Amino acid sequence: MNTLNEKNLTKAEFISRQILDRISSEAKRSPRLRKNYNFHTSDEDICHRLLNAMEPDSYMQPHRHLNINKDETLVVLRGRIGIIMFDDEGTIKENVLLEPTGSIMMANIPHGIFHTCVSLEERTVFFESKAGPFMPLIPEERA
Template sequence: MIRYINAALLDDVCAEAKASPRRRKNRNFHTSDDQPGQRLLNAIEPGSYVMPHRHLDPDKSETMVVLCGTLALVIFDDAGAIIDAAKLSANGAMLGVDLPYGTWHTVFALAPDTVFLEAKAGPYCPLAANEKAPWAPAEGDAGAAAYLAKLMQSLPEHDLP
């Protein structure tokens, strides 16, 4: 089945993200979690926390391209220190990123109605314990909102909206 990525689809997935308690929603283009290619739209709203993580499988490098809105990308070293940060925007100088496997990272929305296209190898597997950052709060933990605020404040001024 051909599926067009158009404004109506982006509006729909953004509305779903706004209605979600997690403030994000994905729309999969792959038909099952065991497919060898995972292709999806991720809609994320400001305030949604994605725990820093990495993918250790050498086949799990991931590509993200922002279609609308503005996304912050933060890269960490093994101890949790920020080693790089970037603003990715559909209308900006940087549209996306290709992250090698094993890279500690997180993303968060800097603008409402942020949607990015994500692609990585399948099958889908939940993150293993050693792929979750031991130095960051888990999603839903009491400290997650404060940690996200700290990450936002750590972005260089030129990377803020």
């Protein structure tokens, strides 16, 4: 089985509850209360796919992606996350609860929309996908 730091590019990768447990434990010990498990092998990859373990007190700054290729897809696998979307003035326009067994479990957030994610339950893990390569946010993308 692959570890968090090594990838075997010749075999399919399967995600077990054991992996969700491991990254959740690492998130709980992290100063940011988050931990990624990347499927992509480099920040330069054209598609970034990852598991994101997030604890309730983690803070994700509201942000947007101005690059037209940077839509984000989130699928909650365990726990609950709130997705909050804002207009350009910072007013909340919409908030949605994602739960794996609820009525909504996935969000596709188009580029240009200010948003943040809030973990509402311990040991929350979601799958995230967006285009690469990684580019740090520029000031116009931060709320």
